[in-house]
Amino acid sequence: MFGLFSLSLKINGFPMRKAHQLYTEIIAEKKENYANILEQKKKNIVTFHQSNNPLYKELTAHLSLTDWNSLPVMTKKHFQKPLIDRLSKGYTLKNVYINKTSGSSGDPFIFAKDKLTHALTWSNIIYQFGQFGIDFNRSYQARFYGIPLDKLGYAKERFKDFISGRYRFPIFDLSDKVLEEVLETFRRKKFDNINGYTSSIVLFAKFLQQKNIILKEVCPTLKCCVVTSEMLFPEDKLLLEKQFGIPTVNEYGASELDLIAFQNPDGEWQVNAETLFVEILDEKDNPVPNGQEGRVVITSLYNKAHPFIRYDIGDIGVLDEKSTPQKPILKKLIGRTNDIAILPSGKKSPGLTFYYVTKSIIEDDGNVQEFVIKQTKIDTFEIEYVSRIALTESQIKDIEKAIETYLESGLTFHFSRKEKLVRSKSGKLKQFVSLI
Template structure:
């Protein structure tokens, strides 16, 4: 039974209609695909100019004439109440609502209409078939975090059950936990591994230390998919050697969906069906294939909320042999995270702070930017940009979240900053360890 598709349908995501559209788009001939992209770009801009007052004001209260004149959206532009950004006829009840991870230091709440969200899942189903994974049948070993509050935890575990996912909690990656992970692989017939790069890499290093090849322990394993953080080539080789299976890169973002997926020829194939990806220079001018610049994304089907020329905060390059129908991501800069090592031996991936930020995001977007620095085994500093100094209540909420997701008996210092320091690429890294 197709449990995964059924779960989407029960949540009112029209997956069958989305898969039909995806197939129709993929059937468009190469020579006609540029026209398809131009038409969809124009259609989504005009839709939001007609149905979204926020976007009309952002656009400048003028008509759409030329794509290069469409303003680029920064994450900071979206840090305002969600209700102010929704299109007519859409609300929090009839849309998919999510929160960005804040990995770039700019967290915000977003919306996608249900059909747009279904198209995203249709694309995931399609891409996973490239590597012989069927989301309706294949069992996933999921290296992710999980909400620890009762309702959030229960909801996520239910999703895991219907989606054939078995979660490996990455909040604690000590050797004792790695040993428990290994025992689970001995007892289960997992088809693939999916999760945060840093957590999977730490497990690979543990296996290397133990001189274990994971596929010999779990013969049903086929592939490993890493996401959310940059995978370096040497680390990829280590994971493949210790797991005994090929590793594939997935590049996505919750607010826009699947951006690129690595095929069996080691090419990152960009999602050209429902997204338009362009590389821009510092003056918002489009760069030719082969030149590195800012990755800017347009969601061609999201009617609930404008994601048009949206600067995602990464830099990259499209290969010179890219076309409108088959763009190839040559390289991606950023999305790396350090790990936090605590005095008790606990190892916590930097992306764990994603769950801390989710618990403190406010719809009004009062916290504009933030970063977390580990200065000692038990000391952290949070630098933030905000209109106001954090209240005692906000501080206590953050401290409680850190105690829940990271560890106890930690000293945390807060400092309000006028601006935050960025790296050479201009990206704000959310977590850094200097010990």
């Protein structure tokens, strides 16, 4: 447990041994009557913040804390004030873990975790990766992530990668020339896992497909690939597993919280019931039955420094009907609540609907490598794509016909072939954007 990686966390003041012990106790609790234990944990964190956090005390001043569903649903807009004004009693800017969200939902903010909670997050990550034979203190990770381009930020991330046993491939340029260099690095180095943004890793897999190369044959030490931060479509999962020759694991998380869901060895997208409580709510903040879609709302059960209680993360998802308090299963992650297309008829449709339909058609022959869809007017969409050969008129008509079938007629599409797609500063690729 306590190799270089864990030691670096311990040196930075994170109580890893205590967190590991607590995490072990939590796992053991799940074998008991966990529904009652969970209710007590929810009550404990609410009571703590109502007594010790000025922000949460003000927010719940006239509410009954015994009725969970009456508690307010928090959003990032509640946190648009200085961090010092959001910390609980006994916590300062010097004795907590501080970070910031990426801002992909439009509301970036700085947040805090008490150091035990952050250590507990790492205990959870270490446990989940361990199910696939990955030991953070011994592993060597091929990391497909963005990286700050300023000298200080770049150097800081490279040092963190060194301490953490990672080799980072910056993803702002993934041309064939660059991917050839990536492939050569896999030939030289003994990586045992791949981790990073879905779109970038899928692009690498398509490059291997063109060359008829199985990555495991090039780098025999590989054990698994973990994709995160962007949607993983079923056909892309099949592509990754075929071209890499290793299991592909789907991760869903949020920096201000923890891992939210992690695919287990049985292929289930298992929700984190160890450190979080995850709800799916309707537009009126009421829980929906398992199997129905709604807003993903999460409570951090241990973070005493900063309240994340019934926190709307901005995603739409579905819990599986077979979910239990001990083992909730995420059946589907549909997308972000701000990625909704509003159509001329008044119909609202998740932007990923376009992506699903379009993807199923234009990727049949492997020509199109990546694409994004932008809604510029209520009836107008731009589809930007990267390909070896431009789409034909026949292909474009097939796409328009399919979208009409799944959505509605009368929509206008403009197709634009690009050399590369614009990514965010972090390197993420936003697959659908509404500009209206």
